[in-house]
Amino acid sequence: IFHNGKAVIDAWGSMDAHQTTNGLYDGNSLQTIFSSTKVLTSLCICILADRGHLKLEDKVSKHWPEFAQNGKEGIRICDVLRHEAGLAALVSETEPEDGSKDYNITLQDIENLDAMAKIIAKARPYWKDGIRRSYHSMTRGFILAEIVRRTDPSGRSLQVFFDEEVSKPLNADTWIGTPLVIQEEFHIADMTLIDSTRQWVESY
Numbered sequence: 002i003f004h005n006g007k008a009v010i011d012a013w014g015s016m017d018a019h020q021t022t023n024g025l026y027d028g029n030s031l032q033t034i035f036s037s038t039k040v041l042t043s044l045c046i047c048i049l050a051d052r053g054h055l056k057l058e059d060k061v062s063k064h065w066p067e068f069a070q071n072g073k074e075g076i077r078i079c080d081v082l083r084h085e086a087g088l089a090a091l092v093s094e095t096e097p098e099d100g101s102k103d104y105n106i107t108l109q110d111i112e113n114l115d116a117m118a119k120i121i122a123k124a125r126p127y128w129k130d131g132i133r134r135s136y137h138s139m140t141r142g143f144i145l146a147e148i149v150r151r152t153d154p155s156g157r158s159l160q161v162f163f164d165e166e167v168s169k170p171l172n173a174d175t176w177i178g179t180p181l182v183i184q185e186e187f188h189i190a191d192m193t194l195i196d197s198t199r200q201w202v203e204s205y
Contacts, residue, residue, distance in 0.1 A: 087126030
């Protein structure tokens with residue numbers, strides 16, 4: 002924590018003898034921040050709004066016309082930010098109304114921005130009333146990433162936009178998707194799943 006440009010608290014810790022990809026964990030090690038990344042994606046959207054490239058009240062389809070399918074026509078950017086878009090999971094337009102069967106999204110899909118955009122554009126929301134909230138843990142980032150691509154005048158990906166507009170200007174060792182060169186340069190903490198978390202992950 003910095004106060005008036007001076008570090009007043011410099012605290013860190015880990016499990017005993019916790020390993021990283023390049024040695025032991027220390028105060029300069031990097032680690033995954035999981036859903037804290039949602040703050041970073043929100044920041045990118047707010048930068049674009051501040052520059053007049055979008056409004057938080059805009060319908061997503063204003064900037065992403067293909068999104069207006071299967072009941073998503075009225076979803077706004079602010080609904081996505083508040084986890085109120087009804088897209089906490091991606092339900093195929095041809096599947097039951099109760100969402101009993103979701104898309105079988107592959108790793109190859111996740112690594113392909115165009116593929117994920119097509120899947121999201123065709124998905125059907127769990128609800129359409131615009132007042133219910135459900136944590137969009139796995140979907141919010143993909144939706145906002147496509148909005149960033151479509152509203153940034155340069156058409157940058159969310160990863161590049163954050164790096165050039167936030168991380169580098171602030172000299173912050175933070176990335177959305179850590180480049181391989183960074184992985185080789187920094188100590189990156191290994192992740193150890195506790196039993197309950199491992200069971201949850203394996204259930205998918």
